[in-house]
Amino acid sequence: MSTNQGVAYVKPGVVEVRGIEYPKLALGNRKCDHGVILKIVSTNICGSDQHMVRGRTTAPEGLILGHEITGLVIEAGNDVEFIRVGDLVSVPFNIACGRCRNCKVGQTGICLSVNPARPGAAYGYVDMGGWVGGQAEYVMVPYADFNLLKFPDRDQAMEKIRDLTLLSDIFPTGFHGAVTAGVGPGSIVYVAGAGPVGLACAASCQLLGAALVIVGDMIPERLAQARSFGCETIDLREKTPLADAIEAIVGVPEVDCAVDCVGFEAKGHGADADQEQPATVLNAVMAITRAGGAIGIPGLYVTGDPGAREEAAKIGSLSIRIGLGWAKSHSLHTGQCPVMRYHRQLMNAILYDRIQIAKAVNVQVITLKDSVKGYADFDQGAAKKFVIDPHGMIAN
Ligand SMILES: NC(=O)c1ccc[n+]([C@@H]2O[C@H](COP(=O)([O-])OP(=O)(O)OC[C@H]3O[C@@H](n4cnc5c(N)ncnc54)[C@H](O)[C@@H]3O)[C@@H](O)[C@H]2O)c1
Ligand SMILES: [Zn+2]
Ligand SMILES: [Zn+2]
Structure with missing residues (x-):
């Protein structure tokens, strides 16, 4: 049995790293054969998480945080056609089915199929469909063929991972x-x-x-x-x-x-x-x-x-x-950024050195254990973007 650890919201002002379930290709009774399991390479702390952690939302105790995810595909469901085990991918924080009327016109921030409560979903976020967050070692990503952006070259991508990790949210946003x-x-x-x-x-x-x-x-x-x-x-x-x-x-x-x-x-x-x-x-x-x-x-x-x-x-x-x-x-x-509308072009802007986005936002890489301190420092207004490296895969 594989194990997993993630960052949980405990109560206002308190998060903790705890043992959590290893992801399945399912969300409750909903089968996700269109999904993949990722070994997470980097996962960032966001101001959006802080709204929850400060107690300014209705986030429940135990919610596993994290919607800014980059990872390595280690398992693919039966309905995944194009994404392969071994691909290094950026995950848009919006979860989108690719099949509803909004997804069909590129409005992936308000997908109609992934959250019974309202349009739009995200990983690890209150009111966003109950998908498990990715400030963890492993996570499940549904509708993988539609959602994921594969980096063209794994080694080159690992060299620029501090920049590329920002494609899951804040750069496109x-x-x-x-x-x-x-x-x-x-x-x-x-x-x-x-x-x-x-x-x-x-x-x-x-x-x-x-x-x-x-x-x-x-x-x-x-x-x-x-x-x-x-x-x-x-x-x-x-x-x-x-x-x-x-x-x-x-x-x-x-x-x-x-x-x-x-x-x-x-x-x-x-x-x-x-x-x-x-x-x-x-x-x-x-x-x-x-x-x-x-x-x-x-x-x-x-x-x-x-x-x-x-x-x-x-x-x-x-x-x-x-x-x-x-x-x-x-x-x-207004509204969530439809990340997919921009992430490929912005990836190329990074890969072809048109922008130094990690430098602009002052990325600091930390361990999963240090994420508790990362949350506290970020809440105090540190001029940094904290990037969690749960498996120690990012070179210093
Ligand atoms: N729409 C989206 O898809 C999307 C995606 C990511 C984040 N967000 C949201 O974007 C916002 C910013 O995220 P962040 O990670 O930079 O958060 P952050 O909390 O780190 O930054 C907010 C900054 O605003 C400053 N501030 C407060 N009042 C201000 C004022 N009156 N004028 C100017 N600055 C003021 C704060 O001092 C702080 O530095 C958050 O609300 C977050 O939830 C939205
Ligand atoms: Zn975010
Ligand atoms: Zn959709």
Whole structure:
């Protein structure tokens, strides 16, 4: 009998590494002959996990975390045709069937077949279909032919694994935020948030040809990380209104495009920089985005927040000044990133050295045992993207 270990959510503020079941090609009674078992090579801690670990969702005790997975195929179900044992693959965090109307048009973040409760599923995530997470040694991936991206050369991929591990979520997510905000050659962009998603978005804006990328946050180390690859930054602990801070950099108090890489746990500005204000980023980006501009919103907003300060926010109702966005004809784009829309192109951008994404987000590789500390450090705002290496396969 093979064994397995994974990172479990215990209660707010507490995760632990514990023995868990070795994966089967099934989810409860649902057979997954279209699935594979992966030996996990790398699996990243995400800001999305933190929402659960901080007790800001309805995640149950014992949920095995982890939706950012890269691994080696060690077993393939009978219905898998093209993926083979021995393939090194990136797993999009969205689980998608490839057969429903949404998958057929590339909307894999809202697949209709993989979560009885609502459209869209993910590994190791509350309300996302009950699929077991991959911050573990082994995991099962369903609909393997459809979901998996195989790296063309295993040895070359292992050399760039710190970059390629980011294809399961934050690189495509940051890129999607930029694309949906209309970023292109010469754009002037404001990115709210200098966490890993914000930094990946800022680097993606550069890849898309932006002329100027301004990143706002209230954690100085994260802002320094953004400056390390050529972004301008705004420290939101300072009292200067955002529009004035933008004007000081751009010459006018507005930008072409904006991306919310923060989500519902957003904090205020100036004196309120340590106070939660869930709608603040949405309102701020509408205020500073030019009329006719677009706003990408990869930052997560939830339908249930037990930790919300206001009653309405407990069900995800926020006070958004939609009249301003309407008056400025803004386009707003929300939702999970459909990773599959971008991962192959972004893999090639990495393999052909068009981007240094691991460097931009400051990847740090840790053991499975150290993931508990990784969660704590990340929660304290470390300017790092923690990548768990459960089998010690990543060279130092
Ligand atoms: N849409 C998707 O598919 C998708 C995928 C991955 C992550 N996410 C979401 O993206 C968000 C960011 O993820 P992350 O891993 O970078 O998380 P993170 O928590 O590390 O980063 C968020 C950053 O926002 C900063 N911040 C707080 N209030 C702010 C404000 N008013 N203005 C600017 N910055 C502010 C914080 O200081 C922090 O550095 C999370 O909500 C996560 O759930 C969405
Ligand atoms: Zn993630
Ligand atoms: Zn589907």
